[in-house]
Amino acid sequence: MPTKEELAKMRRDVGLTQTDLAIEVGVSQSYIARLERGSIDPKLSIMTKIIETLTNKSNRICADIMTPNPITVDARNSVSFAVSLMQKHDFSQMPVLRGTQLVGLLTEHDIIRNLHPNINELSVEAVMNPAGAPIIDENTPVDIIKPLFQNYQAILVHNQGRIRGIITRSDLLRLT
Numbered sequence: 001m002p003t004k005e006e007l008a009k010m011r012r013d014v015g016l017t018q019t020d021l022a023i024e025v026g027v028s029q030s031y032i033a034r035l036e037r038g039s040i041d042p043k044l045s046i047m048t049k050i051i052e053t054l055t056n057k058s059n060r061i062c063a064d065i066m067t068p069n070p071i072t073v074d075a076r077n078s079v080s081f082a083v084s085l086m087q088k089h090d091f092s093q094m095p096v097l098r099g100t101q102l103v104g105l106l107t108e109h110d111i112i113r114n115l116h117p118n119i120n121e122l123s124v125e126a127v128m129n130p131a132g133a134p135i136i137d138e139n140t141p142v143d144i145i146k147p148l149f150q151n152y153q154a155i156l157v158h159n160q161g162r163i164r165g166i167i168t169r170s171d172l173l174r175l176t
Contacts (some may be wrong), residue, residue, distance in 0.1 A: 062141075073097070
């Protein structure tokens, strides 16, 4: 059985407040607080429920946190069209497709780096980053992808070769 310190750390590591954990387990927030202070001895059934809840939360997979069915842009579209889509949906990057095949990622950085007066005449393919973003399976544990965000703005999620979702830094921030 975890110590009171280990229990509190496990809860914080999975991004739950005492209230969140209490709701999921079916106890009061004050019960969780007293448990973490060590002022009560929990029933085995409640402690088992708490550990199961925290373990399940720590085993999140990419499918749990991704934005499903990401909006994409075709490589042949104009940059101005892509910019309007990005502004409309408040995106900072978008996957770029040619037909159904992923060919890159278009980011705000790519657009700003290539700003010029005739942006309507530039194709997305001309300014996008062909290296794009890593593509990972939707069953990949979230903990494995976290280090990728040191080098990438987004990660694409696939299932059987088809893009199913996108994970951005803001998706990770929601875990805190």
